Amino acid sequence: MLSKASKYAISAVIYLTNNSTIDKKLGSKEIAEAIEIPAPFLAKTLQQLTKKGIISSIKGPHGGFYLSEKNTDKTLFDIIDCVDDIEKFNSCYLSQNNCNENNPCVAHHIYAPFKDKLIRKLKTKTIIEMAEEFKQNSNLNNQIFAVLT
């Protein structure tokens, strides 16, 4: 449902959260290698995230991407909205171009409540929280990044 760009973004931000500090910034190549995705494509995506203030970056030697104070409250919603446009979740699941109670598709009455819950969750789930869950999870399944396609 998400574009690859969005998947890569989520994956990369989680990796960044768990593996970078202001004193240990990570290059896009480094991240791409770790999570096994195409490096130049990720570089583009990281640029988008930086531009919207979801992650931070510094150019030059010893530069790279990292998370700063400003980034700590960012959510999963922010990442997806930056890369993919969140409207995709608002629209009809079966792709009618209006999704509302007055003109429901066959799936509407089961999709609408799900959609509401999902968006609420995406908006409240911070990157930090998510990274933490991911860290725990990787105790059970340490090929965790390979799992993200």
Next chain:
Amino acid sequence: MLSKASKYAISAVIYLTNNSTIDKKLGSKEIAEAIEIPAPFLAKTLQQLTKKGIISSIKGPHGGFYLSEKNTDKTLFDIIDCVDDIEKFNSCYLSQNNCNENNPCVAHHIYAPFKDKLIRKLKTKTIIEMAEEFKQNSNLNNQIFAVLT
């Protein structure tokens, strides 16, 4: 979420159900025009549906597409599975490549129940039923096919 091909297919099958009979078959151009979608692309999609027995067709003069006895029990699920591959609904909503309880993504616990309900609904909703709903609906909103993008 659905491909355009699938959307077109659903739309066309509904139109066919409500507007064709064995004595009044419809050409692909005719249908495409009525539901305002690209004719040659729809033709391809109708061929796929025919091959899988979801709709019927006859070549030659006065030929065209129509629904026969064999098609009456077909469901929305059948259409989508024919054109798009239903696996797309089974997979993780945030695109992890495994979707299961042991390795849930952030959305899993709200997505899984929705997914189950949806697939059940797609499997039980017959084309006939859907076309009927659509007919009623179009009393309220008679630009109903324009509504399908």
Next chain:
DNA sequence: TCATAAAAAGATATTTTTATCTTTATATAT
């Protein structure tokens, strides 16, 4: 100041999806 490493920006290439065009096969009517 100068060389260097890295992001940023821009340009190009590949793949997939969507759309169109052309040819062939077949059923119908004359």
Next chain:
DNA sequence: ATATATAAAGATAAAAATATCTTTTTATGA
């Protein structure tokens, strides 16, 4: 039988998404 209308099949084109490559900018360290 023959001409015709239509689906079926196959080939090609255009657009969008994904991926890669090249150049420019900027921060750092020597």
